[in-house]
Amino acid sequence: MFQDITTLLLDPKVFKDTIDLFVERYKSKNISVVAGVEARGFIFGPPIALAIGAKFVPLRKPKKLPGKVFRQEYDLEYGSDCLEMHVGAVAPGERALVVDDLIATGGTLCAAMDLLERAGAEVLECACVIEIPALKGRERLNGKPTVDSAYESRKFMVKRLLIEYISSIFLLYLSMMRRSLVLC
Numbered sequence: 001m002f003q004d005i006t007t008l009l010l011d012p013k014v015f016k017d018t019i020d021l022f023v024e025r026y027k028s029k030n031i032s033v034v035a036g037v038e039a040r041g042f043i044f045g046p047p048i049a050l051a052i053g054a055k056f057v058p059l060r061k062p063k064k065l066p067g068k069v070f071r072q073e074y075d076l077e078y079g080s081d082c083l084e085m086h087v088g089a090v091a092p093g094e095r096a097l098v099v100d101d102l103i104a105t106g107g108t109l110c111a112a113m114d115l116l117e118r119a120g121a122e123v124l125e126c127a128c129v130i131e132i133p134a135l136k137g138r139e140r141l142n143g144k145p146t147v148d149s150a151y152e153s154r155k156f157m158v159k160r161l162l163i164e165y166i167s168s169i170f171l172l173y174l175s176m177m178r179r180s181l182v183l184c
C-alpha cells in the first residue's frame, strides 16, 4: 500500500508535533549535519536542522547538483535509483543524522549513509516518519538505529497515559485520606 505523508502536512499541529518529536530526541546529541533524502526528506529535514542548529545537506537524485559529487546507486522495491551529495558539504568527523519520510526496504537509507560515511562523517541515526516493518528495512542498516515518529509518538502517548493514570490514583488516595481525617 502506498503510504502518503501529504495529509499530515495539512494539519500544522500534527506537522509541528512530528518535527518536535525528532527535535526533542536530537537537540542534545551534538549533530552538525542533517542530511535529507530527495524528495520527501526535504520536507522534514530542514525544520529539524534549523531547530537543532545543524546545517542541512540535500542528498539529491542524479545530475541535479552543480558541483563535484559522491554518487551511490541502490536497489528499490521495483528497480534501482541513485543519490548524490556535494563533495565538501560534509567534513570528516562530523556527526550526521539522515532524514527521510519513509523506510521500506532500507535501500535508500543505506545509500544515504554510504554517501555520508564516504565523506568521513559519523551517522548517528536515521529518522523517518513512517516505517513499513514487513519489508525489514531496519535489518539492512548494519545495526544503525532507525527511529520512526509513529513509534516515538506511541511511546510518548503511553508515557503520558501512565503519568495521568498514576496521578489520578494518587489524587484519589489523597482525597480519601482527607475525608477519613475529617471523619475522625
Ligand SMILES: O=P(O)(O)OC[C@H]1O[C@H](OP(=O)(O)OP(=O)(O)O)[C@H](O)[C@@H]1O
Pocket: 037, 038, 039, 040, 041, 075, 076, 077, 081, 100, 101, 102, 103, 104, 105, 106, 107, 108, 109, 137
Ligand atoms: O526504503 P526504500 O525501499 O529504499 O524506500 C524508501 C524511499 O522510497 C520513497 O522515495 P522514492 O524512491 O519513491 O522517491 P521520491 O521521494 O523521489 O518519489 C521514500 O520517500 C523513500 O525515500
Ligand SMILES: Nc1ncnc2[nH]cnc12
Pocket: 001, 002, 003, 004, 077, 102, 104, 105, 132
Ligand atoms: N509503500 C510505500 N509508500 C510510499 N513510498 C514508498 N517507497 C517505497 N515503498 C513505499
